[in-house]
Amino acid sequence: MAGRHAKLISTLAIVLFSAWADPAISSESLLRIKGSDTLANVTNEWAKAYTDDKSELKIVVDGGGSGNGIAALINGHVEIANTSRKLRNREKNLIANKSNAKPYAIIVGLDAVSVAVHHNNPLNGISLSQLAGIYGKKSKYNTWSDLGVTVPGCESGKIIRVSRKNNSGTYAFFRQTIFGKRAHFNNSLVTRKSSKAVVDHIIADPCAIGYSAMSFLNNDLKTLCVAKTSVKNGCVPPTASFTLNNQYPLARPLFMYTLGEPEGETRSFLAWVRSQEGQDILRKAGFVSPPNK
Numbered sequence: 001m002a003g004r005h006a007k008l009i010s011t012l013a014i015v016l017f018s019a020w021a022d023p024a025i026s027s028e029s030l031l032r033i034k035g036s037d038t039l040a041n042v043t044n045e046w047a048k049a050y051t052d053d054k055s056e057l058k059i060v061v062d063g064g065g066s067g068n069g070i071a072a073l074i075n076g077h078v079e080i081a082n083t084s085r086k087l088r089n090r091e092k093n094l095i096a097n098k099s100n101a102k103p104y105a106i107i108v109g110l111d112a113v114s115v116a117v118h119h120n121n122p123l124n125g126i127s128l129s130q131l132a133g134i135y136g137k138k139s140k141y142n143t144w145s146d147l148g149v150t151v152p153g154c155e156s157g158k159i160i161r162v163s164r165k166n167n168s169g170t171y172a173f174f175r176q177t178i179f180g181k182r183a184h185f186n187n188s189l190v191t192r193k194s195s196k197a198v199v200d201h202i203i204a205d206p207c208a209i210g211y212s213a214m215s216f217l218n219n220d221l222k223t224l225c226v227a228k229t230s231v232k233n234g235c236v237p238p239t240a241s242f243t244l245n246n247q248y249p250l251a252r253p254l255f256m257y258t259l260g261e262p263e264g265e266t267r268s269f270l271a272w273v274r275s276q277e278g279q280d281i282l283r284k285a286g287f288v289s290p291p292n293k
Contacts, residue, residue, distance in 0.1 A: 134209065139186050226238070
């Protein structure tokens with residue numbers, strides 16, 4: 001019986017060694033990308049286009065939010081983290097402590113975080129201070145009449161505040177921009193796991209207001225122009241030109257982060273993303289190309 005076991009173990013060892021040594025198995029490269037839901041769809045398009053003539057390469061793309069992507073990068077589970085916000089100092093320190101590396105960031109696109117309401121809503125523009133008064137913990141605006149409008153179909157008249165979840169880079173960017181570091185969201189916040197889910201909620205609910213990445217907007221809702229100070233002084237729509245010129249108050253860069261300066265296939269892929277072909281895909285997905293620097 002012992003002889004049989006020894007023979008079986010020996011056979012398994014040979015099989016495992018053969019599988020490891022087989023060029024057909026070992027030659028496949030794997031590039032793992034995780035993070036921002038804002039970037040998930042366009043990253044899938046990039047992955048398909050980039051690997052079209054690269055049968056030896058497999059790119060696996062997952063969403064889950066910027067925070068989850070950064071955590072996966074810190075723990076060495078991915079080669080690239082997609083984020084719609086900059087890394088925090090605490091995250092940089094974790095990377096330095098765990099991998100003895102500095103995070104390397106590439107801006108792969110620009111986005112305009114867009115504020116939207118139901119298409120029946122007569123409101124056309126809103127200021128950053130009004131957004132803070134709607135979304136803040138001590139809200140100044142709780143009904144649409146507080147903003148001087150009556151919304152057809154919204155029988156309660158109450159403002160329904162729709163938001164991304166707190167693992168989202170869009171959530172973090174929106175909070176930082178309208179509140180600063182110390183303020184908190186209203187307790188009545190209705191949270192959704194993706195920009196698409198936010199948009200779907202607004203389309204279905206005349207009382208709702210929400211924010212999302214610009215690529216998820218459609219003609220079934222109304223996108224508001226946003227003013228830095230007062231709407232009376234003029235507000236700016238989330239268009240490509242205003243985003244590129246940084247005139248839109250909620251414009252932001254979109255990042256891909258690696259542990260240290262990228263090498264090999266990761267480096268080649270990131271360079272291709274910033275190439276004409278990669279940026280054509282980005283623009284078709286509804287985002288804005290960053291300046292060539």
